[in-house]
Amino acid sequence: MSTDDSPSGVGPEGAELASEATADATDSADADDLTPDYDSDACAYTDYERGEAPAEYPKDGSGATGVDADVWAALREVEDPEMPVSVVDLGLIYDVAVEDGHALVEMTLTYSGCPARDMLMNDVRCAAMTAPGVENAEVQLRYSPTWCVDMVTPEGREALREFGLSV
Secondary structure, rough: OOOOOOOOOOOOOHHHHHHHHHHHHHHHHOHHHHHOOOOOOOOOOOOOOOOOOOOOOOOOOOOOHHHHHHHHHHHHOOEEEOOEOOOOOOOOEEEEEEEEOEEEEEOOOOOOOOOHHHHHHHHHHHHOOOOOOOOOOEEEEOOOOOOOHHHHHHHHHHHHHHHHOOO
16 A cells, blocks of 8 residues: 555555656657647637538427427426527537426537536426426437537527637
8 A cells, every 4th residue: 555645545655657758749749649549720710510401490489389388398498508508509409298287308519518407407497397287308419410519500600600609
């Protein structure tokens, strides 16, 4: 057992060995070998997936009636936490169905590893429950079809442009 108090539990000898190995690896590499093999100028906010959205997307609830329409209206109030655009206008809501007071919202994310996933899903669930006639709500994530910028509504595109993004 190590007597080292470092959080990693690696004693000073281990740290020395790790730094020597790193130094050896980088000292012997050519400068070209150190260039990242990804686009270092890429930005999650401006380099959206491009693609052709399926014909039925974006969905905005415009054909919904009754309680379904009320849920869509409530979801329009939920904004993405990183930009002032509703989840509906971003094209994140794939479907809404209400039956016997239970709302089921199918949604996606702009990025499968979205750090705001849990917060967005909770916000969507809570918003759906504010609609008259909804007693409980469930949110299901779908990754098919894959979200792309073409799923953003015209209103969402305008809001993104006003926010300073090129879409």
